[in-house]
């Protein structure tokens with residue numbers, strides 16, 4: 001019986017660098033570009049942007065330490081994003097996925113956004129396969145769980161949500177080098193959720209709070225959104241928009257930047273109708289891209305009482 005001995009070809013050993021230029025890494029990894037885009041595209045959110053810059057710095061240093069053979073541990077990157085509706089949580093989560101991908105912490109950098117219904121089944125035996133299917137889709141990227149507290153229903157003893165929670169906790173622990181989970185929702189409910197689910201709290205390293213936008217920030221968000229679509233407000237329309245924001249904030253279902261996006265969709269609809277009905281000759285680009293005061297002032301928001309008990313329709317959010 002002959003014994004075969006395999007002699008492995010010597011692999012070239014990558015030399016350990018003696019020094020790493022963090023600035024150079026910052027630029028060549030593309031992290032600099034992601035942060036610059038974040039700064040440019042998103043109005044306000046100063047505390048959020050600061051936390052993201054800090055996280056990026058930590059990860060760049062971790063990466064450099066790893067390459068130098070210093071003690072390192074894959075950092076826990078699971079996060080929670082708390083804030084009111086329309087404060088930019090989903091938008092920032094997508095940027096975060098891109099950032100983590102460029103830093104090499106996740107293979108693909110995609111974001112899978114889910115709510116309770118995507119993870120939890122209606123019948124016995126349905127939850128585990130549903131949750132696992134979503135986890136499979138999210139591997140190598142970010143799993144974003146919106147209104148995560150709905151996973152936990154203490155009033156229902158036999159709730160299937162518990163099963164999903166257990167699977168999530170296991171994967172968050174064992175596969176944290178290949179999947180980042182971001183839990184999102186209102187701050188108070190999220191706090192209560194963490195109190196009842198200490199397993200989640202201990203697996204989440206970064207809590208980022210998204211403040212409500214100020215009136216001025218909402219106005220700048222409106223201008224930015226319109227700019228991206230090649231529209232602009234004329235002077236009286238800008239004044240009307242300032243009034244709109246102040247009023248809208250006091251009304252039900254106010255949803256920060258989302259309310260602005262919806263208001264602008266309706267303003268463009270009114271502008272189109274106005275042009276269609278009044279134009280009696282060719283229209284130039286300026287006319288086609290100008291929002292006038294009347295396109296804003298026709299909103300129901302101006303005739304509604306500033307009282308949260310009064311109901312606005314879903315489309316007015």
Ligand SMILES: Nc1ncnc2c1ncn2[C@@H]1O[C@H](COP(=O)(O)OP(=O)(O)OP(=O)(O)O)[C@@H](O)[C@H]1O
Nearest residue numbers: 041042043084085086087088089090091221257258
């Ligand atoms: N700082 C910002 N600058 C510009 N646009 C913004 C900003 N924040 C949010 N937006 C825009 O507002 C809309 C709502 O944002 P997003 O969906 O990220 O909010 P959210 O916090 O996830 O809301 P929800 O809780 O309702 O899911 C999006 O169209 C987004 O592009």
Ligand SMILES: [Mg+2]
Nearest residue numbers: 089090091146
């Ligand atoms: Mg969202």
